[in-house]
Amino acid sequence: MDQPNISKKAQNSRARIVEAAYQLFLRQGYHRTSMRQISAEAGLTVGAIYNHFVNKEAIWEAVFMAKHPYREIMPLLKSVDSPTIAGFVRQSASHLVTELSRRSDLLNLMFIELVEFGGKHIPVLFQAIFPEAVQLGETLARKAGNLRPIPNLVLLRSFMGLFFSYYITEIMLPEEIRRQMGSEALDTFIDIYLYGVLDEPMRERND
Amino acid sequence: MDQPNISKKAQNSRARIVEAAYQLFLRQGYHRTSMRQISAEAGLTVGAIYNHFVNKEAIWEAVFMAKHPYREIMPLLKSVDSPTIAGFVRQSASHLVTELSRRSDLLNLMFIELVEFGGKHIPVLFQAIFPEAVQLGETLARKAGNLRPIPNLVLLRSFMGLFFSYYITEIMLPEEIRRQMGSEALDTFIDIYLYGVLDEPMRERND
DNA sequence: CCTACCGATCGGTAGG
């Protein structure tokens, strides 16, 4: 115990840097967060960070890949086991929106990426998650329910778009208006989507 | 001509600062843009800027209020004159998406606001556009077509959400996948929306 | 509206 595994120590430092940077980036944005803050939060010196990352942007890349919303969203979607499309969409929506409102900062990572880096790291991220996403699209298409003729990829895209549309319009509404709409807004969004993609019945709320 | 109108000169300087800052903020983000850059682009010194704005954030507020997407979107939507809901949605969508792809930076202002300021200026912006938006919602609801029972505000919100969902998912897709989906993706998104909000017929593409 | 400058802090690197 006097001679700890050096490699493990290094991995631990790296993990602490990523975790500290993640918290700070979300709270303050990328440019408002200094290397000093990251190093202080991670419990090592500024110089020490550069043994793990060549520069600040490399830290962002590690944070982005390790903490992007999909890492939370995918397991959530996989845990939904309704046999019908309608049930799957309703359950997914309630899970996702609960998660998004509990952690309203989740999509901020994507916004920072878009604002600060022009989205240049997104293709790499996309490659990593594409197979899983395609699989999800196929799972969705195989469930019971008469889908209108919609290509799998577009179906998947619109499914994800459902949450973006709800979340972004929610962010942009002042508290007051949000209350006026009530919690039915989400149900209505889901209904619109289900009426939009399904052909005939199966749209009832029977999850 | 030796004694130009001072107030006009001041207004002109202010306008040049806002325009210069707008270009730079979009291109580089807020924190990557220095007061020096803005002053150089606007053709005056750093100190001079502080005769027009108390600080850098005040410049952002002026840019945000003057250049936000609604300023472009609202006139566009008002110019659409189809008598049916379906026609209105289809025409609006084609106009908006054309405009958004021609100026892919339009929504970036919103993202910067969210990332750098936590969205704290949005309520002010919202107050300014809310009456117009409500009017638009009513116009939409009065057009021909059997709407399912959806509250006006939620209908308007979902209508705006349609574009967010399309635009955000487009940003997040690498060029390659976007091409695979083809240009029908937008048409499919619109169809899903129309099937979602309309009760029975009138969904045909007859704009 | 300018020149000149401030306290502080930035991302990154020196030698050991």
Added chain:
DNA sequence: CCTACCGATCGGTAGG
């Protein structure tokens, strides 16, 4: 020769 890290400081730039 490696790793992980230190105290101190680099040249420049931030908002004001």
